[in-house]
Amino acid sequence: GSTSKVVAHFTGELDKFLPSIFVDPGKNIWITEAGIHIYRITPEGKAECAYTIDYDHRYDANLPKNARLNFDSVYATADGQGRVWFWFGRRGGGRGVPSLQGILIFDGENFTIHTDLPDPSITSYSTVELDGPDHMLLGGPKGHLYRVDTRTFVAESVPEPASNAFPYVQSIYHAGQAIYVVAVNGSLPVAEHSGEGRIGTLWRLQNGEWTRLLNGIDMRPQILNDSPRSFLA
DSSP states (O other), X not given: OOOOOOOOOOOOOOOSSOOEEEEOTTOOEEEEOSSSEEEEEOTTOOEEEEXXXXXXXXXXXXXXXXXOOOOOOEEEEEOTTSOEEEEEOSSSOOTTOOOBOXXXXXXXXXXXXEOOSSOTTOOOOSEEEEOSTTEEEEEETTTEEEEEETTTTEEEEOOOSSTTSOSEEEEEEEETTEEEXXXXXXXXXXXXXXXXXXXXXXXXXXXXXXXXXXXXXXXXXXXXXXXXXXXXO
């Protein structure tokens, strides 16, 4: 409210890109960045490197294992069971830049790589977001949005409200009983004239029905290469 204090003294090496900070339900602070290390600060203020992404769990970047790597950014969120999910949060992978392959989940004791959500052919996700106590929403490649049951880890595809509605799911946000999805189609503007040449569409899912709220959000395609879009209810 009106005061601040030092939580922990942090000596880990952070890359040149801005780190992402996430606080899980257990009040652990997670720091991820464009690098292979995931840091955790406990509620007691202990700072540690909690996990280092193994070379075998990255996209093949055709670089030696000991090379200084320009890594793709990693982000974190929590499911309804309090487990922390980590994923690579930029589009595509490859490009000679290594990325986290699949989803890394921390259950409070162990880290486990999941490369089969929904199947092994999908190795990266644009965004991951909570959907109630027992489900997560995953933005996948090639215009797919998936819903994962966090009890069984079974994934199903979410039907699109219109043809090519989700060419690339940039961000997902949950507010009240509604889910908001921002979808873009590369640097191409929306097809309809009402978009006035802008890029991106905002969809809302409420009471089982999709509504297109905004058709054309961004004037500049550079926003597509930034970290996942921020929302505020």
